[in-house]
Amino acid sequence: MRNLLTYFGILLLFTTAQAQEYFPKNDGVKSRYDAHTLYQNAVIHNPNEKPFKGDLLVFKGKIVKIAKQIAVEDNYISINLDGKHLYPSFIDLTSEFGIKKPTKEQAKKGNGYDATRTGHYWNDHIRPETNASLFFEYEEEEAKKLLQIGFGVVNTHYPDGIMRGTSSLVSLVKNQGAIQSIIKKKASTVLSFDKSILSNQMYPTSTMGAMALIRQTYLDANWYKNNISDYKDLALEALIKQENLPQIFITDNGLDELRAIKIGEEFGKKYLVKGNGFEFENLSTLRKMGNTIIAPLDFPKPYTISHPHVAEKISLKKLKRWDQAPANLMLLHKNEIPFTITAQGLEDLASFKTNLLLAIEYGLPQEVALASLTSKPAQLLRQDHRLGSLHTDKLANFFITNTPYFEENSAILAHVIQGELHNLNSLEALTPIGKYNVSAIDFPLTLVYEYEKKQPSQLLWNGEEIDFKHKQLGKDQTLVFEIPESNEMGMYRLLIEAPREKKRLNIWLNTPNGKQRKLTAVRDENFKKKQAKNEQEDLEKPNFAPVSFPNMAYGFKTLPETKKFLIKNATLWTNEELGIIENYDVLIKDGLIHKIGRDLSSRNAIIIEATGKHLTSGIIDEHSHIAASAVNEAGHNSTAEVQMEDVIDPTDINIYRNLAGGVTTIQLLHGSANPIGGQSAILKLRWGHQPDELIFEQAPKFIKFALGENVKQSNWGNGYRFPQTRMGVEQVYIDYFNQALAYEQEIKNNPNYRKDIELETLLEIIRSKRFISCHSYVQSEINMLMKVAEQFGFTVNTFTHILEGYKVADKMKEHGAGASTFSDWWAYKYEVNDAIPYNAAILHNQGVVTAINSDDAEMSRRLNQEAAKTIKYGGLSEEEAWKTVTLNPAKLLHIDNYVGSIKEGKHADLVLWSDHPLSIYAKAEKTFVDGKLYFDLEKDKLLRTQNNTLKNKLIQKTLDASQSGSETQDVVEDEKILMHCDTLEERI
Template sequence: MTVCGVIGLLLAGTRVSAQETWPVNGVAEPREGCYAFTHATLVKDAKTTLSNATLVIRDGRIVAAGAGVAVPEDAVVIDCTGKYIYPSFLDIYSDYGMPAVPPRVSGSRSSSGPQFLSATKGAYNWNQAIKSEVNAVELFGTDENKAKALREQGFGTVLTHREDGIARGTGALVSLSSERENKAVLRGRISAHYSFSKGSSTQDYPSSLMGTIALLRQQYLDAQWYKSKPAAEGLNMSLQAWNDNQQYVQIFEANDKWNALRADKIGDEFGVQYVIKGNGTEYQRITEMAATKATFILPLNFPQAIDVEDPNDARFVALADMKHWEMAPSAPGAFEKANIPFCLTAADLRDTKQFLANLRKALQYGLSEQKALEALTQTPATLLKVYDQVGSLDAGKLANFLITSGPVFAEKTVFFQNWVQGNQYILKTEGWTDLRGSYNIVLTKAGSTATYPVEVKGTPAALSIVNKDTIPGKIEVEGQLVSLIINLTKDNKRQIRLSGAISQAPGITPEWSGTGLDDKGQPVNWKATFTKAFVAKADSVKKKEPADIGKMYYPFSGYGYETLPQQEDILIRNATVWTNEQEGKLEGTDVLVRKGKIVQIGKGLSAGKARVIDGTGKHLTPGLLDEHSHIAISRGVNEGTQSVTSEVRIADVINPDDVNIYRQLSGGVTSSHLLHGSANTIGGQSQLIKLRWGANAEQLKFGDWDGFIKFALGENVKQSNWGDRQRTRFPQTRMGVEQVLADAFTRARDYEKAGPNKRRDLELDALVEILNKKRFITCHSYVQSEINMLLKIGDRFGFTVNTFTHILEGYKVADKMKAHGAGASTFADWWAYKMEVIDAIPQNASLMQRVGLTVAINSDDAEMARRLNQEAAKSVKYAGMDEEDALKMVTLNPAKLLHVADRIGSIKTGKDADLVLWSDHPLSIYAKAEKTIVDGIVYFDMEKDLELRARIAAERNRLMGKMLGEKKKGAPTQRPVPSREEIYHCEDLQGGHQHHILQDLEQEG
């Protein structure tokens, strides 16, 4: 009995249960399709290829696949001689069949004013961006136009979901068949989806990336609490769905290399291993990607070459953008080389038709064909736990397969058919029958004959013809119709023009015949007989040379390192050393550094094997510390949507690629305190970093450091400078600010007493840390009345305000601040930029210092931070401050305020080797930081900087030449776009913050 016959008997008993519920309008015509595809090269999976094999399918499933498989008697036999059969591809990231996501038309700072709670009706989550109750299967509708485009690229199955919101609900596995939805859906709920994008939510919160991360963390905690105490919450269908969805594959749309790490960190905190969808930049940090242990979904949305023909346009394009254009196709190959599992997706492409072309480009840039096929079949199917259904050509699986003219990724391979669930979809008919070979064309006219040998070459889908003298002619085939032009002379003046039909029975060589005109214009009958099969030359298909691309930089910036600098033993000899200790300034002194620490200070020190740096005529100081900075922060410095947002953390959104890290190293800064902005009364938790240029976000963090948090007072908090529509968020007055503070700490006290089974609240956790002196306050402040108010709040609730920042009226209340135990971090001479700073004076810092306060000078500005030494010097000019005391305001004093003076801020044995070698007196406007050292590593060197500038110029020139070459070849290009850099200040709001557009030479110089 045949294989199909056996399967038919096995299925006979189930036919009744397989009846449909759909009524038939007309005569029922149930069909049972059995097909046998014979003589094919069968690629069962990426590691198994069978020659002269047969594939048998019945009722939409594979029943047999292999060499020597018997052909069922009732099968429709399809001869696939010369053809390849592959499993159809699976795209694991798609929105196929989903309704369009509505545009976000309102929200914060819109015409309707702020929206504090969800506008979604029903027993759902309080936040509109949490849509865990959404199920793609309930929204799915087949879309033949989109399905056709995907089938043409080889896809037969997709995982689809609605790409809207931070928590997006579940995804559905669907086929790309033309069946009704109930047949196309293979698995209704199979994955859960998340992102850092609010999508269509009109609700204000969250307005920043750090707010989004805090919301996700709180949702995990709330879902755990809801599971144990559902009655306390009442019905919450979003939290219920969140919990239900944890059983599925968890997929996170990160869309950025640093966001990939942020998502993975959230997953690690809650015991979830995400599958991470990237955006194609992840190769720039491949070591960090490997450390996530995640499977990645990689789009093939490689950028087009930039049209840099006009030099005035070209100067606006950042080197990083140029390098990404060149290196992006190497991303899949880099993942393969690093043994990081990944899938490939057509998501993010401008046009789905680009998928195969871009995939072939990735193969040229290092991706292997085996890994590419695995990434489109077995890997996504295994990840979704549906490898028993799709992903290979094994018996029992869905009949989803491609029939091609050759190896699936070869440039000239034609995709003839894509079968989905046993349904045939013809992609191309030309070339199905391989007509290539040698023929004799016999012309018959009035009893005489003439024979012309010809050869048909090319590819099955793109034929060419030459005569015995290798003079090219023309051939066109459409279905069974053929037309020929045979040139007898090179000048094409003698031509034979023929047309006719091709007849071919299975397994028999084709015969061509018809009518035409000979070279004299006389009518003839003709027939072509096959004489010899086409044999491709061994070198006829040339493999492209591996792509030659530039070197990786860390970070991915013009001033990045090819190899990260290493810690060294260093002896700085014969410098003027500003110790900031009792010894004061030491002339002609040596400082020895070993293993990142200062180990010896003195004259005539032995260098041993240490690198010697001549400090003669130069000044050595501790590295500068900026107590108030907003550099290196991604997607928003303020979560200003609520009055209290102590749950958000700057630590979650550090941006290691920010060129301001390098710029500030060039100004002698070695550490920066990154603060939340001043848009609300209690802002977010801050983060102290060391400027380790080239390190990742975790490596930038200052280890073992007391946590701090940003508070704010004044105009920004009560929104008097936010516009007329911002009149609903409490507080609207300075009196209201006091009530917000009192209410927050009252709630924190009650929360702390609530016991171990309470709902964990990230907002209140941070406030309890303040009450327990485990987190410390830095408060944005100006007006003396408000400063007095916060001091009283602190006394009332038993906490100390660690630092008043800005504090431009500090000279008025310095005695009260001292009694309270607060310090000050102020501007040198900023004045009159808004009404509440009208009483600022440049002697403020000096006056507070004389009262006995610890006083620092800060920047709150990326550019000013490059000149902190000059800001400190202004107190010498305006108030006659001692020079060493002035330098301490940007070194030792901020270290004291941030509780790290035992490690940095002065040159003392045992402290971190964070040092700056200046060309001149460090408070002079002529002083340049020649070398900036962090932990014994030289991160900035003026001589090296000149080399990097030359490298930038050479690399830009090389890449522009390469892009111009692409344009000359006719490749599509994109117009130059100015590179944008986010530079934040205290009051900047996401979506309304300042975007500084800088020329590339300014960005990288």
């Protein structure tokens, strides 16, 4: 048997011998150390198993035996761990270790629209052929940082592009070189919504464009796989080969997590989703979908709030997230959402352990934490036969701690990777545990070490506690103290040598008189160790702010429920034959308008007294850009493949504000960056719900077209993209509709046709299965599009904006088009110079179904007042004016069978107004959607008080954190972009 010192000499010998070997090795990963190494007397921890004290034998980088006791043989290197703890190395599913990030200077030059890679997919941002192993270079300093926090294996990838190719599973093996570090060259495929920095290709410019591109790529790969193509595509071939690998999707916000999961569901892929640490905001959806979340531990820092003006700037959402983030893993576990833990995203890897212990303090069970760092990622990467636990025939990847890892003061002393020992913090050092009594009769001093700390927690003289000061001197430590009623007045000093065994301590005593004396302190075997403060039993978990829906100001504690309401004695604006009727009752039941009449009664209904008040159907905004995180995909002149449903943002405060203005339904339109824009999303403003839950289920399909200055890039853009003239815009429509017809013929003739999302959408328009809302201003272009539509046999459903509509109202009536216009906007750009406020009335009087829209998050809260302007400008009756924001937009959107009027059987989307709804003094007191009360003016007052109270409480909490020495961050005021037709999102 050889001792530890001999072991280090043997390591040096093997290192020298290896340098003389120059023949290539092609038999996979192996250790250079061929001697048997026996780790004795360790506490061995495995995920989902009870720890036990035993031995572990390593040979050629693998565990060859594990048992309570293994007999030592002559050829063994033996290391006595004397009760130290062994844990399997952690595994990180998302890493960029050893990969040099690309730079913009490496990008191929192009015109911004065309791909530059011959023989690959048409879009440069699709790069599945990328192989991370070809870019991998071992980084010793970074590896050491990871080893020191417990990670021994990382799944590293090339961080560039939407489809990023294959990752490589890498062991952090010291001094063995890049090739020998790689456990598996192609361990998983990696995706994101971010474009490749190596390409100047413009498309996609938005998240919805990235989603559409991923969809089309999957469709193309299926087509390519099942057909003989004249074109060889190396990217698609690589993607096809990766179909059975684990799929990892990198996201950086909660909405993108849901979007990634959505695409995966469409194509039967269960992505492992790298999250943002705030998954607790979407627990219901994540639980339902069942995807594994790769959860980061980069908790927000407390905020520096030193001035009242700074406190005004910080949002309640940010404060809540800071307060709630440590509970994220506990809430995932509690809701049975599978997850692993990643160190990716941490500014300082040293904070990993601190944040992990904080998550445990908030209720994450230690055994769950261990599994999520070891066996779970190994299983997901299908490498659990050799990674993730300490069992026979698995790789010898484990670390050694002085005390149980999840205790606050534990330290990783060494890390073994494929049998190679990385001695990080002096494996020989021991930490004393227990009560140590000085053996000298004339010096009754006792030192107590609790919680596995390096310094004593107590110093006792004759059994009474005395004060002391501690200082660490390398491995040794000193204590300075006074002895009560001592003959020698002054400070005593103890030098405690680094312990060489657990049963005794060697001590050098210096008295106040300068005498020196050597003492021995012996451990009291009857001493019972106290539980460390971070052990979970019987500990009160920290409180944190409750999660609301959405998790911000004005969020619900619980989502509104369908109830029975009876609204009594209101003035009803029915928009039906009954017209405006006074002192009527409306019964809401099962989300519908159940009954209209006088003196109604209903058992168990909630009575709302509405005498002197007005009840209307909810306002419908035909042209809106609220509740979206993007509105334009500007990369091509036709983007019919993109969907506004993909970029719904249910946390937009303008949803709540619109409800406060009586709005219940909107058409979320694509912007006007291109002649053929993206597919619309018709939404009900169900505040607090998930993105897909806002969709108006019965609404038909719509798409945004655009004419005029924006699409020909008169006021913005780089001047490269066709079209640049109004003539070119017309040609775009003709060309694309002809392509759609040719595509239809291809479908009929070829059962193995290539499915094209864009052309299928355009074909829906020609076949009147999808309707157009067209951004328009100028008379000539309105005329042009109607003629193009008639050429291809369909009708333009709605011209929106249409400020010169009064010039062609008769032709619009003949064509069958509707109008959605502004009440009195003009002169904000050249093509609206001829706009007049009488436009809506003239269109209406010509028999064109006419609505007033907002196209603006501020105006949409006052659409009742915008409708009133048609009375002043054009003399519409009150009823017809009101219909411009209720029934008429419902007709334009083909949802008037469900909403837009007060009629028995229709959806209970209703607004109770304090006054005449067309009055500037009217306030929406209650707003119902599907019979659920989503806005209540009295509740709003209460919420304002509650929000202010909670905000002040959290500000005080963050102030306390900063006072206690926590590192803080500056307050950056939230910048909410109010989107319009020309707002661009550049997805980098």
